[in-house]
Amino acid sequence: MNEKRKEKTEQPDDLRIGVFICDCGSNIAGHLDCSAVTEYAASLPGVVFAKENLYTCSEAGITEIQKAISEHELNRVVVASCSPRTHQPLFQSSCAEAGMNPYLFEMVNIRDQCSWVHMQEHAEATEKAKELVRMGVAKAAFLEPQKDIEASLLSRVLVIGGGVAGLSAAEALADMALEVILVEKEPKAGGLLNQINQLVPEGVKAAEYVERIIESVNSKSNVTVHLGTEVKAIAGYIGNYEITLQRGEGEAIQEKVGCIVVATGAVPLEPAGLYGYDGERVITQMQLEEQLLNGQFKAQRVVMIQCAGARVPGREYCSRICCMIAVKNAALIKDQDPEAQVHILYRDIQMYGTEKERMLWDARGKGVRFDVYDPEKPPEVKDGQVLFEQPIVGTKRQIPCDLVVLSTPLVAREGASALSQLLRIPMDQNGFFLEAHAKLRPLDFATDGVFLCGSARYPATVAEARSQGLGVASRVATVLFKDKLVTSALVAEIDPETCVGCLGCLDMCPYGAIEFVPEKGICEVNTILCKGCGCCAATCPSQSATLKGFKPKQLLSQIRAI
Amino acid sequence: MGDCHYLYGNVATEKRVRFLKKLLAFSGIEEERLRCKWVSSAEASEFVEEMQDFTETLRALGPSPLKQAGAQRAA
Amino acid sequence: MTQNVKKKVKELLESGKIKGFLGLCQKNGHIGPHLFCDPDDLESMVLGDEERPGDSRYPLNKLLIHIARSYPDETFGVLVRGCDERGLKTLYTWNQLNPDKVIPVGVACPQELADACECLRPYPEEFVEGERAEERSSASVTKISGLDVKDRFTSWMKEFARCIKCYGCRDICPMCFCNECSLEAEELIHTGELPPEIPIFHLVRAVHMAGRCIDCGLCNEVCPADIPLRTLYKKVADIIDEEFNYRPGYSEGKSPLNILGSAAEE
Numbered sequence: 001m002n003e004k005r006k007e008k009t010e011q012p013d014d015l016r017i018g019v020f021i022c023d024c025g026s027n028i029a030g031h032l033d034c035s036a037v038t039e040y041a042a043s044l045p046g047v048v049f050a051k052e053n054l055y056t057c058s059e060a061g062i063t064e065i066q067k068a069i070s071e072h073e074l075n076r077v078v079v080a081s082c083s084p085r086t087h088q089p090l091f092q093s094s095c096a097e098a099g100m101n102p103y104l105f106e107m108v109n110i111r112d113q114c115s116w117v118h119m120q121e122h123a124e125a126t127e128k129a130k131e132l133v134r135m136g137v138a139k140a141a142f143l144e145p146q147k148d149i150e151a152s153l154l155s156r157v158l159v160i161g162g163g164v165a166g167l168s169a170a171e172a173l174a175d176m177a178l179e180v181i182l183v184e185k186e187p188k189a190g191g192l193l194n195q196i197n198q199l200v201p202e203g204v205k206a207a208e209y210v211e212r213i214i215e216s217v218n219s220k221s222n223v224t225v226h227l228g229t230e231v232k233a234i235a236g237y238i239g240n241y242e243i244t245l246q247r248g249e250g251e252a253i254q255e256k257v258g259c260i261v262v263a264t265g266a267v268p269l270e271p272a273g274l275y276g277y278d279g280e281r282v283i284t285q286m287q288l289e290e291q292l293l294n295g296q297f298k299a300q301r302v303v304m305i306q307c308a309g310a311r312v313p314g315r316e317y318c319s320r321i322c323c324m325i326a327v328k329n330a331a332l333i334k335d336q337d338p339e340a341q342v343h344i345l346y347r348d349i350q351m352y353g354t355e356k357e358r359m360l361w362d363a364r365g366k367g368v369r370f371d372v373y374d375p376e377k378p379p380e381v382k383d384g385q386v387l388f389e390q391p392i393v394g395t396k397r398q399i400p401c402d403l404v405v406l407s408t409p410l411v412a413r414e415g416a417s418a419l420s421q422l423l424r425i426p427m428d429q430n431g432f433f434l435e436a437h438a439k440l441r442p443l444d445f446a447t448d449g450v451f452l453c454g455s456a457r458y459p460a461t462v463a464e465a466r467s468q469g470l471g472v473a474s475r476v477a478t479v480l481f482k483d484k485l486v487t488s489a490l491v492a493e494i495d496p497e498t499c500v501g502c503l504g505c506l507d508m509c510p511y512g513a514i515e516f517v518p519e520k521g522i523c524e525v526n527t528i529l530c531k532g533c534g535c536c537a538a539t540c541p542s543q544s545a546t547l548k549g550f551k552p553k554q555l556l557s558q559i560r561a562i
Numbered sequence: 563m564g565d566c567h568y569l570y571g572n573v574a575t576e577k578r579v580r581f582l583k584k585l586l587a588f589s590g591i592e593e594e595r596l597r598c599k600w601v602s603s604a605e606a607s608e609f610v611e612e613m614q615d616f617t618e619t620l621r622a623l624g625p626s627p628l629k630q631a632g633a634q635r636a637a
Numbered sequence: 638m639t640q641n642v643k644k645k646v647k648e649l650l651e652s653g654k655i656k657g658f659l660g661l662c663q664k665n666g667h668i669g670p671h672l673f674c675d676p677d678d679l680e681s682m683v684l685g686d687e688e689r690p691g692d693s694r695y696p697l698n699k700l701l702i703h704i705a706r707s708y709p710d711e712t713f714g715v716l717v718r719g720c721d722e723r724g725l726k727t728l729y730t731w732n733q734l735n736p737d738k739v740i741p742v743g744v745a746c747p748q749e750l751a752d753a754c755e756c757l758r759p760y761p762e763e764f765v766e767g768e769r770a771e772e773r774s775s776a777s778v779t780k781i782s783g784l785d786v787k788d789r790f791t792s793w794m795k796e797f798a799r800c801i802k803c804y805g806c807r808d809i810c811p812m813c814f815c816n817e818c819s820l821e822a823e824e825l826i827h828t829g830e831l832p833p834e835i836p837i838f839h840l841v842r843a844v845h846m847a848g849r850c851i852d853c854g855l856c857n858e859v860c861p862a863d864i865p866l867r868t869l870y871k872k873v874a875d876i877i878d879e880e881f882n883y884r885p886g887y888s889e890g891k892s893p894l895n896i897l898g899s900a901a902e903e
Contacts, residue, residue: 570897570898573897573898573899574894574897577880577881577893577894577899578894580880581844581847581876581877581880581894582844584876584879584880585840585843585844585847585872585873585876587786588781588782588789588869588872588876589789589790589793589836589840589843589869590784590786590787590788590789590790590791590792590793590794591786591790592786627787627790628836631790631794631835
């Protein structure tokens with residue numbers, strides 16, 4: 001018992017900690033007494049060297065750290081400066097260069113978390129900085145050396161979906177000399193563009209546009225296109241996926257890839273039961289596109305109703321592209337026949353971007369009529385007329401028409417949830433795939449090695465789908481252009497001696513990184529999939545699951561140093 | 563909620579906090595001593611307000627009963 | 638009172654459906670757990686309601702975990718009261734027992750025991766012995782909840798202060814299936830003190846009971862210091878029920894604290 005207590009309070013033997021206090025010019029030193037903090041750090045248990053630097057991250061500062069490591073045989077380094085988010089990698093690699101294991105480095109933030117927030121309180125800030133340093137030193141004492149995790153990478157990519165996004169991704173990936181496997185469910189690549197008339201603002205024919213990309217993709221020797229094929233099974237993880245493809249009733253195809261791109265697109269909503277939709281006198285924009293494409297379009301008086309089945313309870317999102325499509329087609333009708341009457345009933349017009357705004361102005365100039373309707377009182381289609389109420393003046397209007405065109409949103413594919421389970425990737429409440437971060441990582445999934453582009457993510461225009469496809473290729477390249485996959489060693493581990501296989505950790509792992517091994521009756525961590533979030537460690541009732549670098553002993557020694 | 567860097571970390575935390583507050587209350591430790599609030603890195607003023615408010619709450623509650631019990635036991 | 642159970646167990650053993658039956662036997666005046674393997678040797682079997690109802694209860698499903706680990710391919714029968722059955726269900730969700738390898742044989746608790754336990758369901762879903770007693774609510778919890786916060790603290794501290802840290806509550810608990818226990822983790826709880834660091838020791842255990850405790854009350858019975866642990870864990874179960882509409886052993890599925898993302902709410 002006594003020995004246990006001793007172990008708890010005492011630091012490991014032969015501890016040689018070096019502490020570097022950064023002035024950050026005047027960012028830190030201007031608001032607290034760095035010399036006093038340095039002097040204090042030198043007095044802490046285990047600390048054999050303490051130094052104040054003007055800029056620890058400068059070449060001079062780094063040299064000092066490296067010199068101290070060799071001269072004072074430091075086996076722990078603590079830098080008290082700015083944010084680890086920006087500077088930890090630099091300090092860690094510098095320590096590694098000097099021969100110290102980089103995982104024995106600890107960083108304390110006395111700028112963002114101290115000098116900057118206590119600018120008017122010199123004495124108190126100095127005391128707080130001392131406490132923060134004391135905590136860092138306390139944790140550093142219990143740090144353990146770790147080895148980076150390395151794994152092999154296959155320079156092959158699976159692209160799921162042969163629409164404009166998937167094709168663009170495949171094309172760009174192939175141009176980077178990566179081997180690409182493109183899988184398209186339909187017998188023909190091109191996706192929705194096959195049904196579309198022409199693209200704005202350039203006015204090119206959609207079919208020609210997509211055909212060019214298809215030809216380009218087909219011409220590349222390092223792309224294998226599987227048409228009429230679906231992904232049946234996916235196993236493995238970043239760098240080494242094993243996939244099973246199935247073409248119709250044919251034999252399954254096995255492939256191995258390093259990364260996966262999801263470009264499965266979306267489908268236009270079929271507005272069954274809305275505004276008397278019958279596919280003849282009341283049609284969708286998609287059907288109008290086909291009529292315009294085939295030259296079957298004949299109507300003289302057209303009313304378009306925006307947000308048909310969109311932005312309503314149960315489907316609250318805005319599909320973004322329908323306003324543009326309506327304006328495009330309205331203008332096209334007026335171009336064909338300036339005498340035609342085209343009326344667009346809308347709730348809000350979303351013509352984002354300068355080019356699209358210009359389209360709206362042009363359409364108005366061509367005589368397309370725009371009217372607002374109130375979602376509480378949506379238009380009614382009756383006996384060859386559209387009835388609606390102008391919300392501002394409150395007058396009821398009747399527009400006689402030959403054709404009603406419903407602008408329906410793009411909705412997620414039915415197969416999306418199956419793919420989401422196959423790849424363990426999240427979907428939002430509307431069934432679109434959810435990127436890792438809407439702004440910072442829009443083309444990544446939180447799961448490493450899986451990427452996302454096009455309307456599978458959110459309704460996208462052709463130009464957007466194309467640029468996302470190109471973008472996703474660069475994201476894949478950042479992974480596959482390395483010799484091997486190197487990930488942080490700060491991942492979870494499960495003690496096989498104490499684990500009883502209760503699956504608590506497995507259920508709580510957001511990354512599917514934990515597996516139950518029935519033969520052993522215990523859970524094990526896949527260190528490549530693990531992101532080091534620590535949910536398993538927090539859930540495990542027996543502390544069998546712990547997170548390296550954040551073990552109870554390390555964290556609690558830090559907390560108890562307060 | 564749901565914006566956690568680690569996907570569901572904050573959801574798990576929120577569940578535990580909900581449980582813990584009630585357990586603390588039943589054990590005779592004011593549940594106001596535990597607080598959980600999501601503040602993003604872009605919401606400095608909210609963080610400051612929250613901390614000041616929490617400090618005030620704790621000040622009004624006085625020293626933790628645990629501390630008092632500890633002192634009694636030590637004496 | 639044991640005839641129906643004996644008959645059922647005999648059938649199960651003779652048909653080969655089970656390898657053995659984990660129940661209670663009386664030997665030399667003492668009652669203890671026993672694995673009956675011979676259909677013709679069930680004489681000594683008892684249910685544990687000898688002098689008073691439920692005076693000889695054992696965590697049979699906890700013992701079953703160990704037996705099942707040694708004989709993973711065999712099926713075993715086990716004697717269950719309402720609480721034991723809840724225990725089994727919960728142990729299934731924690732992957733500690735395989736429902737396909739367990740055949741429970743149920744007995745219903747007498748009213749006197751249901752009253753004493755304040756049991757929300759003093760009978761298993763199916764039982765061959767006894768009669769369905771009336772459910773009781775937790776008056777003990779209501780009583781403590783009614784106290785002022787300061788008095789609650791004082792009262793619990795007084796109770797906890799008697800703890801001699803025998804770990805009896807943990808050792809008998811059918812839901813404590815871990816090899817390594819947080820109550821002995823030196824980082825979490827100061828060791829070498831009596832009473833153990835209060836209230837941390839007991840609150841750590843209470844937290845671990847969240848989503849697990851099936852209210853069998855064995856902890857309370859075994860405690861030599863008479864700490865009303867059952868009341869504490871009853872409240873723990875109430876909280877999880879109030880917050881997440883889940884009560885271990887009563888509800889289906891896993892504990893909300895073990896489900897990724899938001900749990901079902903009230």
